Amino acid sequence: MAKKKTVKKTVKKTAKRSIAKKSVESAGKKTISPTSDMPSLSKSKGKFATAESMARAQRSISVSEFFAKNRHLLGFDNPRKALLTTVKEAVDNALDACEEAGILPEVRIEIHQISETHFKVVVTDNGPGIVRKQIPSIFGQLLYGSKFHRLRMSRGQQGIGISAAGMYGLLTTGQPVKITSRTSRRASAHYYELQIDTRKNRPDIIRDEKVDWDVSHGTKVQIELEAKYQRGRQSVDDYLEQTAIANPHVSFSYRAPDGREDCYAATVKALPQVPREIKPHPYGVELGVLIKMLQDTRARSLQQFLTSEFSRVSPRVAKEIMATAAIRTNARAKSINGDEAKAIYKTIQQTKILAPSTDCVVPIGGEKLIAGLKQVFEAAFYTAVTRRPSVYRGNPFIIEAAISYGRPEKPSEDEEGETHGDAKKPKEQSGNGQDKQLAKLIRFANRVPLQYQQGACAIYRGVVDTNWKSYGLAQARGALPSGPLTVVVHMGSVWVPFTSESKEAIASYPEILKEIRLALQECGRKLATHIRKTVRIRQEMKKRSYIEKYIPAIGEALRDILDLKDRQVSRVCSDLKDVLQRSRKL
Numbered sequence: 001m002a003k004k005k006t007v008k009k010t011v012k013k014t015a016k017r018s019i020a021k022k023s024v025e026s027a028g029k030k031t032i033s034p035t036s037d038m039p040s041l042s043k044s045k046g047k048f049a050t051a052e053s054m055a056r057a058q059r060s061i062s063v064s065e066f067f068a069k070n071r072h073l074l075g076f077d078n079p080r081k082a083l084l085t086t087v088k089e090a091v092d093n094a095l096d097a098c099e100e101a102g103i104l105p106e107v108r109i110e111i112h113q114i115s116e117t118h119f120k121v122v123v124t125d126n127g128p129g130i131v132r133k134q135i136p137s138i139f140g141q142l143l144y145g146s147k148f149h150r151l152r153m154s155r156g157q158q159g160i161g162i163s164a165a166g167m168y169g170l171l172t173t174g175q176p177v178k179i180t181s182r183t184s185r186r187a188s189a190h191y192y193e194l195q196i197d198t199r200k201n202r203p204d205i206i207r208d209e210k211v212d213w214d215v216s217h218g219t220k221v222q223i224e225l226e227a228k229y230q231r232g233r234q235s236v237d238d239y240l241e242q243t244a245i246a247n248p249h250v251s252f253s254y255r256a257p258d259g260r261e262d263c264y265a266a267t268v269k270a271l272p273q274v275p276r277e278i279k280p281h282p283y284g285v286e287l288g289v290l291i292k293m294l295q296d297t298r299a300r301s302l303q304q305f306l307t308s309e310f311s312r313v314s315p316r317v318a319k320e321i322m323a324t325a326a327i328r329t330n331a332r333a334k335s336i337n338g339d340e341a342k343a344i345y346k347t348i349q350q351t352k353i354l355a356p357s358t359d360c361v362v363p364i365g366g367e368k369l370i371a372g373l374k375q376v377f378e379a380a381f382y383t384a385v386t387r388r389p390s391v392y393r394g395n396p397f398i399i400e401a402a403i404s405y406g407r408p409e410k411p412s413e414d415e416e417g418e419t420h421g422d423a424k425k426p427k428e429q430s431g432n433g434q435d436k437q438l439a440k441l442i443r444f445a446n447r448v449p450l451q452y453q454q455g456a457c458a459i460y461r462g463v464v465d466t467n468w469k470s471y472g473l474a475q476a477r478g479a480l481p482s483g484p485l486t487v488v489v490h491m492g493s494v495w496v497p498f499t500s501e502s503k504e505a506i507a508s509y510p511e512i513l514k515e516i517r518l519a520l521q522e523c524g525r526k527l528a529t530h531i532r533k534t535v536r537i538r539q540e541m542k543k544r545s546y547i548e549k550y551i552p553a554i555g556e557a558l559r560d561i562l563d564l565k566d567r568q569v570s571r572v573c574s575d576l577k578d579v580l581q582r583s584r585k586l
Contacts, residue, residue: 062198062199062200062201063142063201064141064142064163064167064196064197064198064199064201065198065199065201067142067160067164067167067501068167068171068198071164071167071168071171073500073501073502074160074161074164074168074501074502075452075502075503075504076164076165076168078228079117079226079227079228080227080228080229080230080234080235081234081452082168082172082225082226082227083111083119083121083225083227083228083229083236084234084235084236084239084451085161085165085502086121086165086168086169086223086225086227087109087111087121087123087236087239088161088239088448088449089161089162089164089165090109090121090123090162090165090221090223091107091109091123091243092155092161092448093155093161093162094107094123094125094127094219095107095125095155095247095250095447096154096155097125097127097128097219098125098126098127098128099271099272099274100128100274101127101128102271102274103126103127103128103271104249104250104251104266104269104271105125105126105127105247105249105250105251106125106126106250106251106253107123107124107125107126107250107251107252107253108122108123108124108125108253108254108255109121109122109123109236109240109252109253109254109255110122110123110124110254110255111229111236111255111256111257112257113229113257114224117226117227117228118173118224118225118226118227119224119225119226119227119229119257120222120223120224121221121222121223121224121225122220122221122222123220123221124218124219124220124221125218125219125220126215126217126218127217127218127219128183128217129181129182129183129184129187129217129218129219130179130181130183130219131183132181132190135179135181135190135192135194136192136194136203136205137203138162138163139162139163139166139177139179139192139194139203139221140163140166140177140194140195140196140197140202140203140204140205141163141196141201141202141203142160142163142164142167142196142201152275152276152277152278152360152494153275153360153361153362153446153492153493153494154275154446155446155447155448160501162221163196165223165225166194166195166196166223167196167198168225169223169224169225170195170196172225172226173224173225173226175224176193176194176195176206177192177193177194177195177221177222177223178191178192178193178221178222178223179191179192179193179194179219179220179221179222180192180211180213180219180220181218181219181220182213182215182216182217182218182219183217184216184217185216185217188210188211189210189211189212189213189215190208190209190210190211191207191208191209191210191211192205192207192208193205193206193207194206229256229257231256233451234451234452236254236256237254237256237262238451239449239451240252240254240262240264241264241376242376242442242444242449242451243447243448243449244264244372244375244376245369245372245373245375245376245442245488246364246369246372246444246447246448246449246488246490247372247447248266248267248268248368248371248372248375249266249267249268249269249270249271249272250264250266251263251264251265251266252264264375267371267372267375268368268371272362272364273362274362275359275360275361275362275494276357276359276360277360278311278356278357278359278360278396278494279309279310279311280309280310280311280394281310281311281312281353281355281356281391281394281395281396282306282310282312282313282348282351282353282394283348283349283353283391283393283394284391284393284394284395285310285345285348285394287341287342287345290341290344290345291338291341293305293309294333294334294336294341295334297309297333297334299333300332300333301330301331301332301333302318302322302327302331302332302333302336302344303315303318303319303322303329304333305333306318306321306322311356311357312353312354312355312356312357313353317351317353320351321344321347321348321351322344324347324350324351325340325343325344325346325347326343327340327343327344355389355391355396356391356394356395356396357396358389358396358398360396360494361389361396361397361398361492361493361494362492363386363398363400363490363492364386364400364447364490364492365386365400366384366385366386366400366402367384369384369400369402369488369490370382370383370384370402373402373404373486373488374404377404377486378407379404379405379406379407379484379486380405380406380407380534381403381404381405381406381527381530382402382403382404382405383402383403383523383526383527384400384401384402384403384488384523385400385401385402385519385522385523386398386400387399387400387515387518387519390511390515391511392497392509392511392512393497393509395493395494395495396493396494397491397492397493397494397496397511397512397515398491398492398493399489399490399491399512399515399516399518399519400488400489400490400492400519401487401488401489401490401516401519401520401522401523402487402488402523403485403486403487403488403523403527404485404486405483405484405485405486405527405530405531406484406534407484436474436482437482437483437484438479438480438481438482439463439473439480439481439482439483439485439486439487440485440486440487441454441459441460441463441480441487441489442486442487442488442489443457443459443460443489443506444488444489444490444491445490445491445492445493445496445498445503445506446491446492446493446496447490447492448503450503450504450505450506451504452502452504452505453499453500453502453504453505454505456499456505457499457504457505457506458505458506458507458508458509458512458513458516459489459491459506459516461508461513462489462513462516462517462520463480463487463489463516463520464478464479464480465513465517466517466520466521466524468481468524470524470528471524471525471527471528471531472527472528472531472532473485473527473531487520489516489519489520491506491512491516497509497512551573551576552573554572554573554576555569555570555572555573556569
């Protein structure tokens with residue numbers, strides 16, 4: 001038995017040696033097996049997830065937690081823009097509240113520099129104030145507001161702005177938002193310190209108390225944040241200057257971080273008309289939204305649903321839609337199935353329905369736009385156009401355009417003109433010696449300046465695509481026109497189609513581009529008339545200066561030829577000047 005075991009062990013050792021020898025030889029020959037580079041599944045089995053482990057990792061994400069990680073979507077992608085966005089959101093809320101309450105807005109903006117990158121923004125308004133119970137939700141909860149579900153023109157739309165500014169301040173400085181608000185002289189002022197819980201998207205209240213505040217009504221918001229202050233384009237100063245153009249009824253007082261004080265007094269002493277809320281238009285409702293509305297409606301019959309849930313749908317139009325879609329007249333709204341809803345949706349698109357009511361959109365007005373431009377820019381020529389309301393995706397909107405051109409100084413008599421196309425144009429006075437400066441473009445959406453993402457905006461595309469050469473201006477391909485020109489374009493709508501949550505650019509819908517182009521062309525025709533008139537006057541002044549310069553020499557020549565006396569020479573020169581003046585009038 002012992003000999004048999006010894007033989008078996010010897011056989012196993014010999015087999016192992018032969019296997020090892022073969023592996024060494026195969027390695028020396030560099031023979032690679034097709035599966036030699038693949039990892040062993042048995043060894044790496046623990047590295048792979050299972051359905052159970054993936055299920056355990058799943059959890060919901062709150063909207064505030066999402067935007068805390070993606071704050072660049074809201075306009076907080078760099079310190080300089082974060083300061084502008086914070087001021088803009090606070091000012092927009094103040095103006096909306098004041099106008100809705102019928103109060104001429106008076107807004108005070110203060111920016112205090114605490115350290116090199118630490119700033120405190122304080123915005124105070126004379127609005128109606130905020131009810132105590134609503135303060136925590138408005139400033140400490142994202143997607144909370146009253147403007148998302150109503151169709152009327154307003155600056156705010158999503159209920160994100162001011163709460164996102166407070167969240168950014170908390171993330172960068174750790175300081176809570178401080179709010180003081182008072183609704184009337186009889187009511188006490190309430191002071192809150194709160195911060196947003198990003199995991200649950202709800203406010204955490206730190207302080208809640210009554211305080212003494214010597215104002216009858218209004219709201220004051222203080223936010224500390226990491227920021228950078230710099231004057232010039234796309235700054236807070238530039239934002240307030242542009243806001244004063246589109247809101248001539250607002251009084252601004254501004255204290256910059258360097259202690260400088262600026263004031264923009266109201267040039268119009270009347271509030272703009274309050275826009276009315278409307279129902280959605282059938283043309284702008286998609287199939288899935290229509291099905292959801294049918295499920296949630298309180299209307300009993302389908303006819304009642306169509307007339308009560310939509311604008312511009314009369315009982316006659318509702319019966320026509322039901323008849324064309326082959327829906328029975330006594331059908332209940334909640335009993336409509338998917339195929340019937342699809343038939344109703346297709347029928348609505350084919351039925352002639354009146355355009356939405358436009359009293360939900362209030363334009364700035366041509367005179368007020370020009371008054372705002374004159375407050376900020378000095379020019380020789382102003383004009384403005386307000387287009388008739390139009391519709392995109394069932395949403396009413398209106399386009400306004402205004403331009404200022406030239407400098408107020410009178411042109412010199414010996415200044416030469418230069419050719420632009422087939423017409424002659426005077427040299428453009430830029431004030432800094434640069435005749436080829438590009439025009440300044442100012443974009444507005446619901447009276448709010450848009451200062452970033454200019455190239456992605458429908459307004460910029462509309463201005464660039466306009467042929468300004470036909471109106472006497474120089475323009476390179478794919479660029480803004482050149483010259484001492486300021487172009488202002490405003491879009492007012494119940495729902496502005498912004499390209500992102502930061503609300504900096506308008507989407508290029510064909511209907512919007514068409515209205516922008518038509519408004520600019522109308523302004524351009526008036527500008528071309530002014531430029532041609534200016535060129536003609538300058539040419540006449542130039543000719544007159546030449547003639548007046550040589551009239552005395554002509555008089556002296558006539559005296560020598562005709563032997564005239566000095567009195568006769570003076571009379572001849574005077575007569576020649578009179579002839580020149582009469583020819584100029586003709």
